[in-house]
Amino acid sequence: MAEEMFYWQALNRALYQQMEADDSVFLLGEDVGLYGGSYRVSEGLYARFGEWRVRDTPISEGSFTGLGVGAALLGSRPVVEIMTINFALLALDAIINMATKIPFMSGGQFPMPLVVRTPGGVAKQLAAQHSQRLEQTLMNVPGLRIAVPATPQDAWWQLNQAIRSDEPIIVLEHELLYFSKGEVDTQVEAPPMHRARVHRQGADLTIVTYSRMLQVSLQAAEQLSAQGIEATVIDLRSLRPIDWDSCVQSIEQTHRLLVVEEDSSFAGAGAEIIAGLSERCFYLLDEPPKRLAARELPIAYNGTLEAMSIPRPADIVAAATDLCQTKDAI
Amino acid sequence: MKQPITMPALSDTMETGHLHQWLKQPGDAIKKGQAIAEVESDKAVMEIEAFADGYLQGPLAATDADYKIGETIAWLSDTATDTENNEAIPPASEPQTARPQTAPSTETKTAEAAPLLPTVNAAAASQHKSSPYARGLARDLGISLEHIAPSADGIIHGKQVLAAALAPPQPDLKAGPPYRYKLLTPMHRAVADNMSATLQTPTFRVSSLLDLQPLQEYAKANGFSLSLLLARACALAIKKHPLFNAAYTDAGLALRDRVDVSIAVDVPGGLLTPVLRDMAQKPLADLSADWQKLKQKIARRRLQPEDYQGATFYLSNLGTFPAVSRFDAIVPLGACAILALGAAQKNQAEATLSCDHRVVYGAEAGRFFSTLQNIIKQPEGLTDV
């Protein structure tokens, strides 16, 4: 049943499936229609569903995201594509002040089946304004759910689930993942949308990560294995809520925690992950938990500096080795 | 019927109000909307209004004190004199600055809570840092971190606690006199570990009186050490009874084709077991030279692992202590037996052979002693083989 496809194709299929199944689902965003989306995610949908269901917008992020909020109030299911997360900064009022607060402020009167899809992260030399991840900004908005699919399979599952949900959800994608390939089984039942997935089991340390850093962490885990350190690699798949139990279960085995994130560390996702896990399983930790994150610098255009700015497999190997120094010592 | 008058919320940020003064007295008739008291919120001084008609009833809360929002500060009843037993104003709220006497001190609180903690206050007792996991384990297993040595990074990790949990019970020193710790030297620790490792060996002991006089004379005459001659004698006996050169392993008996005898040596702060190789074959003169070299190395603290590991048989001689008539020794791992020699009395010294019962049996030990006695009767035979 499984089929190999690109990440963008998995998203494209999910959109197609949901739009076929439900007339109230519609897409909007810059160049999602005729052009098929900057990363091809909406390819073919304009031809199939027409302009009312696939709407090319002006460059008006604040207002077209707000428009999504308004449409959702009436039960439509808007899927807003913000070309990259950098432009979502202009839509934060709609996301933070409207989408999560209207259902609450009205005393629970309104549904908010809004999905905002947007890629974030460091791609290839796009310079500081186009190389951000804003998960920290979005993570501390109560009522906002954040999915961070790292594989085509998860992209398929989570976008389908997000569109079916009546709550506002950000699907945070990644420029460099769109053209990654993987098996997608469109028939198998999806796990709960926010449950973490263990990609690799090892007894020596637990690496908790998400989005593109999953791939980087898995590479590092292979190198670590060659030098005798076995890592468990957990893909959170979601940043709000966070599947604490899966992490705790692994730390029960390994007693060592390394969090790998692409965003900068100060008050970032890793800070929340470590704080949350310290609260839950402090007495399981045999070493101070570690964070690997982007440097505390805006991303430089220069390619060499860019590569040094975010965690690389070698950085993960070094951090893990350091964490595991006392693993064999009695 | 009476209802409580409570500290009202007078601003968006107010949490407590400071009661300035009462504007009415108990028994006063009050109209709805009338001011009954003056309160200072975090923003301003304001009046508390009555929300119903009635009569003010005591007890009134003390003025010049802070009260939490919702806390009862007085009562309103519908009759002028209230016969009901006035409940006292509950000092339920947490300590207020103006009422320190009601505050249970935090110290007493923790003192009360203390017995609920595990009896071993694990973290506090160790002079080393310990990881949370180590502390958690120690708490759950009821182990004191005090006796646990840290790992190389100076921190006690879970591994060390688990090892301690599996280790034999530690003495409870608290019951005895005050004490302090002297850390184990590596040699001391190694000896301790080696000895503990032999606990699994089922051992039996057989003793024999040996006539050492011929041996002593021969040693004196030729400038050999008595221990060396005795070791040589044992090696020759082993050649006749090769099981004494075997080692028990799970895979089977390890039969060794060379006899390497170790002689226990007393050194300051411990015990060393230098090994003489090929004790049954080598010319005695060479062995004597080897022995001298080993002793020099010991004196200069230059003994290497290859100098003290791998013996197939051990000899421990306390004959230099006249007070010792007999003793028995522990069979080290990797050997079948060890011979322990006491001090000679009237030329006779009592030797005790401790044997691994998984390798040899009592009768074998009897035969070994017979052979040994014969060998030491004719020391000349020790030279050439």
Next chain:
Amino acid sequence: MDRETQLKLLKDMLLARAFEERAAEEYTKGNIAGFLHLYPGEEAVAVGVLNAAGPSDYVVSTYREHVHAMLRGISPDQVMAELFGKKDGCSHGMGGSMHLFDRQKRFMGGYGIVGETFPVATGIAYSIAMKQQPEAVICFFGDGAVNQGTFHESLNMAALWGLPVLFVCENNHYQIGTEIHRHSAVAEVYKRACGYRIPARRIDGMNVLEVYEATGQALQQIYAGTGPQLLEFETYRFRGHSMADPGSYRPKVEVEAFKDQEDPVAIAIRETLPCYPSADEISAAGPDVINKLCSQMDNLGHLDNRQLEALRSEVAQIVDDAVAFALASPEPTLEDAQAYLDCNRQQEVLI
């Protein structure tokens, strides 16, 4: 217009074209990365506007700003080095193609987020106005940017307070793949200025002489303190939106209609093909806006073929030199990057 000025405009356009085509080539070689937005087809706008601008005017531009930067006096060497991400680039390798800056030259930056140029320019103008200087800010933006809230918010403030801004719309009819009639209810950008009482005109942006004249007039009024103005220049980009964009959403006839009919550039530049024409093909073809100016000058007897060839080889040399300079320049270090982040830190005690 005198011959010298015309020759200057021509040379600027030739350099602009040559520089951009070379940048495309260097991109395919891997020397330049990221988003590279090129300017061929639109040269007359920047060249006309910025030749009319005074030396003390400030310029705020978008991510499609290499030509604007060079016209303000940033050397092609420094611009190319920045595209290469090198330390000698005008932003020291931190900004790249979309973020050229030069404080000395009053080039106040290329901005990557659509709609950012409006408030920045308005703020610069506010500061000028407070000091009552005879200066102006020239704010470039695309047709797609006018639907961002900042456009309306900034135009309102600029008009309200009479700020010296010249808003310059480079209307190339596309917001990436979305044609102007599909993104704007009112497709004539200049009309939007009416709502804010801002004088505005629409001008043929393919004719550099007209661009130059119109800009000069507008700036004279702005210097005189009459408040902001808006000029809309109709133009067309020959390439895709950026190097990553094949531009296949545009009908080929449309692309060709914008090119000078008797000019073989229509054959040379085939945007729908993933590989772009070589530098040779392009120079052999000779370009449109540029060709237009050439024939205008020719008619006046201001230009002959020999001179044109001389100019072409002169700019080719400049571009070659720029690439050599960029290649030789060192890479910035992490310490450099940290220092740029902390450049405004004074000797304060922070903690």
